[in-house]
Amino acid sequence: VGAYPIFTREEVTKHRTLQDGVWVTFGDSVYDITDFVGLHPGGSKIMLAAGGALEPFWVMYAVHNQQHVLELLGEYKVGELSSEDKKKGSGAISDPYASDPPRHPALKINSLKPFNAEPPSEILSENFLTPNAFFFKRNHLPVPEVDPERYRLEISGEGLPKAVSLTLEDLKTKFPKHTVTATLQCAGNRRSEMNKIKQVKGLDWGIAAISNAQWGGVRLREVLEHAGYRHGGAAQHVQFEGLDKDVSGTPYGASIPLRKALSDDGDMNGEELPRDHGFPLRAVVPGTVGARNVKWLGKIIVSAEESKSHWQQNDYKGFSPSVDWDTVDFKSAPAIQELPIQSAITEPRDGALLERSGEQVTVRGYAWSGGGREVVRVDVSLDGGKTWQVATLRSGEDAPPLGQAWAWKLWELSAPFPPEGEQLDIVCKAVDNSYNMQPDSVAPIWNLRGVLSNAWHRVRVSVKI
Ligand code: HEM
Ligand code: MTE
Ligand code: MO
Known part of the structure; x- marks a missing residue:
């Protein structure tokens, strides 16, 4: 590691435009991020930190506290802060999240x-x-x-x-x-x-x-x-x-x-x-x-x-x-408003170990569709989608008027264990009243932002004899 040039915070503040170069500090290091500004996944916000310390901004956007972000930043290092400025630090940073409410520990x-x-x-x-x-x-x-x-x-x-x-x-x-x-x-x-x-x-x-x-x-x-x-x-x-x-x-x-x-x-x-x-x-x-x-x-x-x-x-x-x-x-692309048909298995969890002694396996989950479309059926398979059984829907409320099914339905299926096998591939898929159904796999609906993920939900569980 060669010695880096030394800069004062004063010198760093002179680099706050694309013409003069965009410099920032993090800890005791100085970075010239001019070439990164146009590539930043968070857009032009990055310019708010130009000429100064990243810390006050990164406490707000904790997405940056990740190894891959720090490595990326490292590529732009051009110097170190003077020992005088190192001692001064970047100033007290108040945590903008300090007054967030308490939350349940099970989340x-x-x-x-x-x-x-x-x-x-x-x-x-x-x-x-x-x-x-x-x-x-x-x-x-x-x-x-x-x-x-x-x-x-x-x-x-x-x-x-x-x-x-x-x-x-x-x-x-x-x-x-x-x-x-x-x-x-x-x-x-x-x-x-x-x-x-x-x-x-x-x-x-x-x-x-x-x-x-x-x-x-x-x-x-x-x-x-x-x-x-x-x-x-x-x-x-x-x-x-x-x-x-x-x-x-x-x-x-x-x-x-x-x-x-x-x-x-x-x-x-x-x-x-x-x-x-x-x-x-x-x-x-x-x-x-x-x-x-x-x-x-x-x-x-x-x-x-x-x-x-x-x-x-x-x-x-x-x-x-x-x-x-x-x-x-x-x-x-249009902004997402109504969401597509969705369902998932909440119990058992992926990787669970079930006892065959119970004889019946019980599968539970939720199903919901956007735009007030009512879920009319949920199909459940215990063999990876080869055969299907219809789950019982629990709506918790009176039947909603057409087009106003805003609440989800919880569903349940109790069925005998398949006669043999040490594993169950449980799958669920729902149908709404427009007969919209979920796609069977994720790859064809994959998208770079990872939204609208509504393929058949699958969990694999082991069965103890
Ligand atoms: C996201 C790098 C400065 C605001 C990101 C991400 C990277 C990154 C790699 C994507 C992280 C991920 O999704 O895993 C950097 C670097 C910076 C810098 C290297 C400085 C050299 C800033 C500053 C701000 C900021 C100063 C705000 C004032 C954001 C926001 C996102 C983001 C809002 C999230 C965008 C989203 O969720 O779509 N940044 N960032 N960044 N950054 Fe920065
Ligand atoms: N509204 C404000 N003002 N700020 C937010 O960050 N998040 C949105 C939405 N409304 C958000 C917001 C997103 S993306 C979702 S999914 C829901 O709030 C989450 O609502 P919840 O936290 O009550 O479950
Ligand atoms: Mo969201």
Whole structure:
């Protein structure tokens, strides 16, 4: 290792544009990342750190605390900080996640900061309504601290005579309360199965980035009417902005088509909306991908255009297996809204050891389809898909009106063990009322972002004689 040139922090600050070169520091080292800026998977945000330390930004984006990222950074090293500046350090870094709420220890954490976690799969099939503590949690940023007294919901845009601001008290007293039981599923649920085919980018979700709750609150339509919304203009979309913001002050955002604008706020399974799930207000968009169910809702904007948010424009879209990170054109695909038919086996778990003495094997799971399409059947195979049996569906509620099956169905199959064999290849697949079915394997639906992973779910278990 040859000696590196020595720089002061003062000198580093002079390199903050592509013309002057883009330099950053990490620990005691200096890096010239000019050539990496255009290649950065996180886009132009990287320029926020230009001329200074990476640490204050990387505490927010903990995706960087990985060996492969540090190795990549190492390739751009050009110097070391002067011993004077080494002593000073990069300044105290406050952890933006320090005020995140406490969480249940049984959750399987996929990323701590931001917090992303799924419950043990058995918990899902044990409860038609997933208890809030176990409901999967998917945050892109720190959980904002919202003072309910000072909270305001801002509503503006196309077709509204003027901007309107509502307090929580207004929302609770000026509108009728509605409830809806709706399943929320992340676009990345079951991504880990795609990773087995070929590496995708994103959190390695198992089968439990999906949960079901009864949501209580007000209808978005009624809030828009209260704000004086009139049809006839250019309005096509309803944009949502969260109160969670990144280092550049950009909030989490998403939009839904205007005609879908039918939503709720307020409580979750009869409890106050938990901080992780959007306290004090979230958009609930039944039948629509998790990403559009914006939490910590601060702003509603009716507009002719979709949300400009990164997550609406350059993420949460599906592509052909042939598309890679060099060829992907995010403008060429529509934003995911309704999700496809889905099901998975929650019990037994892959790799479990079953006792034949029980004589019956019991398989449990969930099934759900987007857009309010009702699951009408779940087929289960104990022999890898050669023969099938129909599972019993448990809906937990009265039959929903056509096109409004927002909640999942839990299902169960109890069947005699096949006469021989030390292994069971259990498979499930669901059918919705449009007769949409799941594809039999992952490879043909593989996509670089690892979304929409809904192939037949398979678990292999051993049988003890
Ligand atoms: C993602 C490298 C600076 C924001 C990534 C990833 C890499 C990377 C390799 C992909 C990680 C993965 O998915 O496994 C770097 C390097 C940097 C740098 C080498 C400095 C030399 C920054 C800065 C910010 C930032 C300063 C913010 C101010 C992000 C974001 C993502 C990301 C938001 C996630 C994108 C997504 O989830 O799609 N970065 N980064 N990065 N980076 Fe950076
Ligand atoms: N809303 C805000 N403001 N910030 C977020 O990070 N994550 C979205 C969505 N709404 C998110 C958000 C994504 S991708 C999903 S899957 C769901 O919230 C997860 O909701 P949950 O944490 O209540 O399960
Ligand atoms: Mo998500």
